[in-house]
Amino acid sequence: xxxxxxxxxxxxxxxxxxxxxxxxxxxxxxxxxxxxxxxxxxxxxxxxxxxxxxxxxxxxxxxxxxxxxxxxxxxxxxxxxxxxxxxxxxxxxxxxxxxxxxxxxxxxxxxxxxxxxxxxxxxxxxxxxxxxxxxxxxxxxxxxxxxxxxxxxxxxxxxxxxxxxxxxxxxxxxxxxxxxxxxxxxxxxxxxxxxxxxxxxxxxxxxxxxxxxxxxxxxxxxxxxxxxxxxxxxxxxxxxxxxxxxxxxxxxxxxxxxxxxxxxxxxxxxxxxxxxxxxxxxxxxxxxxxxxxxxxxxxxxxxxxxxxxxxxxxxxxxxxxxxxxxxxxxxxxxxxxxxxxxxxxxxxxxxxxxxxxxxxxxxxxxxxxxxxxxxxxxxxxxxxxxxxxxxxxxxxxxxxxxxxxxxxxxxxxxxxxxxxxxxxxxxxxxxxxxxxxxxxxxxxxxxxxxxxxxxxxxxxxxxxxxxxxxxxxxxxxxxxxxxxxxxxxxxxxxxxxxxxxxxxxxxxxxxxxxxxxxxxxxxxxxxxxxxxxxxxxxxxxxxxxxxxxxxxxxxxxxxxxxxxxxxxxxxxxxxxxxxxxxxxxxxxxxxxxxxx
RNA sequence: GGUCACGUAGCUCAACUGGAUAGAGCACCUGGCUACGAACCAGGAGGUUUGGGGUUCGACUCCCUACGUGACCA
Numbered sequence: 306x307x308x309x310x311x312x313x314x315x316x317x318x319x320x321x322x323x324x325x326x327x328x329x330x331x332x333x334x335x336x337x338x339x340x341x342x343x344x345x346x347x348x349x350x351x352x353x354x355x356x357x358x359x360x361x362x363x364x365x366x367x368x369x370x371x372x373x374x375x376x377x378x379x380x381x382x383x384x385x386x387x388x389x390x391x392x393x394x395x396x397x398x399x400x401x402x403x404x405x406x407x408x409x410x411x412x413x414x415x416x417x418x419x420x421x422x423x424x425x426x427x428x429x430x431x432x433x434x435x436x437x438x439x440x441x442x443x444x445x446x447x448x449x450x451x452x453x454x455x456x457x458x459x460x461x462x463x464x465x466x467x468x469x470x471x472x473x474x475x476x477x478x479x480x481x482x483x484x485x486x487x488x489x490x491x492x493x494x495x496x497x498x499x500x501x502x503x504x505x506x507x508x509x510x511x512x513x514x515x516x517x518x519x520x521x522x523x524x525x526x527x528x529x530x531x532x533x534x535x536x537x538x539x540x541x542x543x544x545x546x547x548x549x550x551x552x553x554x555x556x557x558x559x560x561x562x563x564x565x566x567x568x569x570x571x572x573x574x575x576x577x578x579x580x581x582x583x584x585x586x587x588x589x590x591x592x593x594x595x596x597x598x599x600x601x602x603x604x605x606x607x608x609x610x611x612x613x614x615x616x617x618x619x620x621x622x623x624x625x626x627x628x629x630x631x632x633x634x635x636x637x638x639x640x641x642x643x644x645x646x647x648x649x650x651x652x653x654x655x656x657x658x659x660x661x662x663x664x665x666x667x668x669x670x671x672x673x674x675x676x677x678x679x680x681x682x683x684x685x686x687x688x689x690x691x692x693x694x695x696x697x698x699x700x701x702x703x704x705x706x707x708x709x710x711x712x713x714x715x716x717x718x719x720x721x722x723x724x725x726x727x728x729x730x731x732x733x734x735x736x737x738x739x740x741x742x743x744x745x746x747x748x749x750x751x752x753x754x755x756x757x758x759x760x761x762x763x764x765x766x767x768x769x770x771x772x773x774x775x776x777x778x779x780x781x782x783x784x785x786x787x788x789x790x791x792x793x794x795x796x797x798x799x800x801x802x803x804x805x806x807x808x809x810x811x812x813x814x815x816x817x818x819x820x821x822x823x824x825x826x827x828x829x830x831x832x833x834x835x836x837x838x839x840x841x842x843x844x845x846x847x848x849x850x851x852x853x854x855x856x857x858x859x860x861x862x863x864x865x866x867x868x869x870x871x872x873x874x875x876x877x878x879x880x881x882x883x884x885x886x887x888x889x890x891x892x893x894x895x896x897x898x899x900x901x
Numbered sequence: 902g903g904u905c906a907c908g909u910a911g912c913u914c915a916a917c918u919g920g921a922u923a924g925a926g927c928a929c930c931u932g933g934c935u936a937c938g939a940a941c942c943a944g945g946a947g948g949u950u951u952g953g954g955g956u957u958c959g960a961c962u963c964c965c966u967a968c969g970u971g972a973c974c975a
Contacts, residue, residue: 335919335920337917337920338917340921340922341924342921342922343921348920348921350920350921352920352958352959353920353958355958362958386921387921388958388959389921621904622904622974623903623904623974623975661972662905662971662972663971663972663973664972664973665905665906665972666904666972666973666974667973692906692971692972693971693972695971700971729939729940730940731938747940758914758915759913759914760914760915762907763907763914764907764970764971764972765913765914766912766913766914768912768913771913771926771927774926774927776926776927776940776941777925777926777927777940778913778914778925778926778927779926779940782926782940782941785938789937789938789941792937792938793937793938800937833917848925848926849925852925855941855942856941856942856943858937858938858941859933859939859941859942859943860942860943862936862937863937864937865936879937901940
């Protein structure tokens with residue numbers, strides 16, 4: 306489609322040369338898809354040309370339209386409305402374009418001239434609690450963006466940086482020591498990540514009680530928060546961990562192990578994967594080396610108390626602490642180390658960080674610091690900043706217990722999909738296992754599509770009732786369209802209708818033309834989505850494709866048409882639509898069924 | 902206090918990066934299954950794009966300002 310558009314532009318540029326004897330390079334022309342209410346496929350906006358050509362917008366449109374229909378075989382007609390020249394493309398050209406696309410292998414890359422070695426870091430959980438709704442947006446985005454970049458031909462590594470050390474996990478450990486009585490996930494019958502989460506909550510509960518008590522005794526609030534015994538103990542534990550205390554380290558290992566088992570189960574269920582795992586416990590020391598490097602290069606400075614800082618005022622930021630006075634690291638310290646390590650491992654020319662927008666400032670600082678250090682990979686860092694997920698009741702707050710648990714949510718959407726599918730689905734002859742796989746596929750389709758169809762940058766609202774809907778602008782709507790196509794193809798096969806594209810198709814139906822144009826846009830959709838790091842563009846495309854196909858289904862007979870050529874052509878068009886629906890959905894991490 | 906986002910139909914989201922009469926879905930109303938799958942399709946109603954100013958042939962989009970929401974920095 307892009308090619309066709311470019312060659313039309315070139316033709317327009319030539320037309321301007323011929324008719325007005327003026328030079329207007331093709332790149333300067335604004336060509337856009339024609340709006341639905343007008344005839345034509347491409348529209349040239351002629352307003353910008355009036356000055357250069359010294360004519361009115363209608364006059365220009367008329368003259369160019371006439372020249373093109375006479376001299377350019379692919380342009381079959383035109384009309385001018387105010388400053389808009391609408392060009393109609395010959396049906397033969399659409400059929401030719403479609404034929405070309407049908408021969409394209411499904412996994413052919415869409416070259417964009419973009420980065421080739423890519424690392425996408427996403428998920429990046431803390432190990433003190435199970436995944437929740439916010440993590441789901443992150444996971445789905447990261448997975449999808451990685452797949453989209455792969456589709457452009459890049460070599461992509463999916464990385465997960467696990468935050469396995471720090472005060473948060475010590476809190477869970479402490480509570481477990483005090484109240485756990487050695488229980489294991491197996492004994493408790495709870496997933497490991499949920500078990501650890503339970504103790505984290507327990508810590509918070511008792512800790513807050515202690516703070517309240519201290520306050521009742523007249524201690525100031527901020528002091529009480531720092532002096533509460535459980536907080537002091539947790540900090541002791543962190544120090545013991547850093548010192549390598551055997552007992553603490555072994556408990557830490559055991560509890561993190563449980564969490565990983567739980568996470569792995571969740572990752573498998575939601576269908577995301579990673580090529581490389583990083584653990585902060587293994588990388589945080591590397592960050593200190595970078596700080597040392599910065600001190601030696603003179604781009605960082607040490608304050609009297611021994612803490613290390615960087616001055617980013619010239620970059621429009623502030624002074625930033627890099628290492629505490631006691632030599633312990635802060636978040637950014639370890640990020641410096643991990644960035645270096647990733648570069649050593651993969652030599653990326655693009656490193657994507659899928660991180661919520663609350664860390665915009667932090668990521669700016671990271672990039673600026675790496676630049677100060679003169680790191681060649683600083684500019685390759687891209688922060689894919691996404692908005693928070695709100696609930697109808699407001700913000701999710703773990704303190705108030707309003708977080709939506711990922712595992713529970715997956716369960717719910719699957720259950721909802723099951724209910725409807727049992728009622729309306731065509732499940733004859735399917736085994737129980739196949740049925741369950743289908744329910745899961747549809748439930749996840751609904752959930753993933755719901756979270757991915759919104760522009761990543763924007764904060765979004767998660768409405769539980771809407772997220773399990775299967776009608777309208779939803780994943781299952783698109784999955785349904787695919788199932789329909791599969792069914793049609795099967796029937797076509799039994800009726801001996803081929804999927805070949807005949808030499809002569811005749812005049813196209815308007816909706817056929819529209820469908821071909823959409824199908825032809827697939828590579829453009831992928832490349833736009835890659836450039837914008839936006840799965841939402843793919844979701845939008847898949848929806849348009851399914852929607853237009855359904856209109857085609859309702860308005861045009863396929864197997865019933867008396868003309869044999871039309872029958873095969875329409876089956877071929879259906880088949881290709883199905884392939885691109887599937888390809889698009891797979892880019893979102895959503896699988897599509899043959900029937901449902 | 903400072904910095905940065907965002908504000909579009911009752912609700913949830915689009916709008917090709919400055920182009921035509923701002924589009925979809927949900928909800929509401931009307932119509933279409935003895936047709937290849939009705940989880941579908943067609944139609945109706947619903948908008949001062951938060952308010953106010955400016956830039957230009959043209960502004961949801963860019964600039965200024967007020968209000969509202971959110972995040973971050975101490």
